[in-house]
Amino acid sequence: MNLEEQIISSLHQAFKDLFDQEISINELSLQPTRKEFEGTFTFVVFPYLKLTKLNPEASGQKLGEYLLQNCAVVPAFNVVKGFLNISVSQNSWIEIFGQLYNNPSFGQLSTKGKRVMVEYSSPNTNKPLHLGHLRNNFLGFAVSEIMKANGYEVIKANLVNDRGIHICKSMVAYRHFGNSETPESSGLKGDHLAGKYYVIFDKEYKKQINQLVEKGLSEDEAKKNAPLMLEAQEMLRLWEAGDKEVVSLWKLMNSWVYEGFDVTYKKMGVDFDKFYYESDTYLLGKNIVEEGLEKGVFYKKENGSVWVDLSDEGLDEKLVLRADGTSVYITQDMGTCDLKYNDFQINKSVYVVGNEQDYHFDVLFKIMRKLGRPYGDGLYHLSYGMVDLPTGKMKSREGTVVDADDLIQEMVETAESHTKELGKIDGFTADQAAELYEILGLGALKYFLLKVDPKKRMLFNPQESIEFQGNTGPFIQYSHARIASILRKADQIGVDYSSKGFEEINQLEDSERDLIVILNDFEKKIRQAGEEYSPSVLAQYLFDLAKEYNKFYAELPIFNEKNSSIQAFRIALSALTAKTIRKGMSLLGIKVPDRM
């Protein structure tokens, strides 16, 4: 039983003994005491006045006195209005610290025996990754790691959109204007090469539209009849028919793109356990349409198209199969849903996809539940807001995007110039320095994108670039490096900071206690981040932890401390903080350096 549970259990008993009231233990909860009051936990008595039949002050007073006598960890309390502020004894804090410190699996919750798939990244293969993809990838990776820490078995999946009209556009443009250039001959990364022709297609396509409009066609007609568009559509038909030449060009260009993506993924530090390709899955789902018709979940219209009626759930009617029997987007998503389950028997399935698809996933999940899928309740759309630029929305066709590779490069360079300015890394080899710049640059970028609640849209200003001070990745990394330096010195001069002898300590400084309090919250935050699919919870926590540590660091001496027990304790406290930062940051996909 942890600390909060002990106190709550006592309160529960208090209601029985003092007021003869039986209440559910789940109804009782504690909150952190505000800084300006004495105490660590606060119990709000207002909701229980009907049970105590006393005024708020008297109720708090009675409960407080009960705790004092019956709960070993509580040495003091005070009541302000209806708030019962509960203190925890210093011995308890030291004992708790010992438990955390000696727990080899601190930060890893016990196994749930359940399997979850997290699908993220899911790029189109006609263009390179941009800033929006970075948010997606960092979120997906972090959520996966957080789920692992919560005791789930996690499968990271990437559903690659490798077919369709947009790919054909790049292919058509390449045929016309490519002059057989390759990544090697052009010196371009493969994904950038494909993206280049996607942009060229759009440019040339617009020219053709203008020409047709000048000849007297309407805008709509021009869009439909421009030769390049017709050609792309024809190419899609040929691809679906398995045309040898088209398929081989498709394979060639996709292989370039994958080489490019590999480099970017590696740089970003994300990985996958399973790749799905839409070229394999785009025909799936028709059997589910049949099944839905048999079960009466779907219905057929006169023209043969198949629909689902979700108006009883607050949505509309939705098409699931065209009149000509061909699939729409949601048909294949139903199929892929089953495929994932059949492949891995997953209990939960998380889709990391932007919020412009909220409606689509709402529909998809409701359908799968109506069909009675065993995994239906485990479906979750991790919907995140767009990343905006000061100039507005990014459009890849128009080339107004912040390219992922470029941005990462810039961040690393900024980290480099920053570090050189501070001049603290004498003795680093060139390789070590380069590694540090990468850790810091990526740390800043990842933290920046992860610290915000996923569902909120966010603004990214490349001009101002990302800060390295305050609520940032490098601030937390810096706190870790400081501790690493302390631990090096401790080892050097041979201090034993294993947990022996801490019970001799009878005076805890405020900043020591506050640090233990926040360290004690780590697993609670991991749980919350997992339940809410929100890395920002963890990011915020790590910032608070680092801040608390820096306060401790500034206020209290370590190697100048005469009392050897206290000195060892402070080093141990530092070590546990470093371990927590390292573990927590790793759940966000962020590395921490030992020197910076």
Add this chain to the structure above:
RNA sequence: GGUCCUGUAGCUCAACUGGAUAGAGCAACUGCCUUCUAAGCAGUAGGUUUCAGGUUCGAGUCCUGACAGGAUCACCA
């Protein structure tokens, strides 16, 4: 137009799911390097939580209605 999301300090974000005097960072200002890394610490200033009602002991949080921004509502993906 229907549906959904968002609106908190000049800017970027928090607020433990209804609790105390709404907190951090950036930017501004003031201190602190003869002590373990100043990418740090301490402090000052900055608020009608978009607006108007309502629910109750108590509302940034819940309900209603405005206003603003965004997304979505294809036999596209």
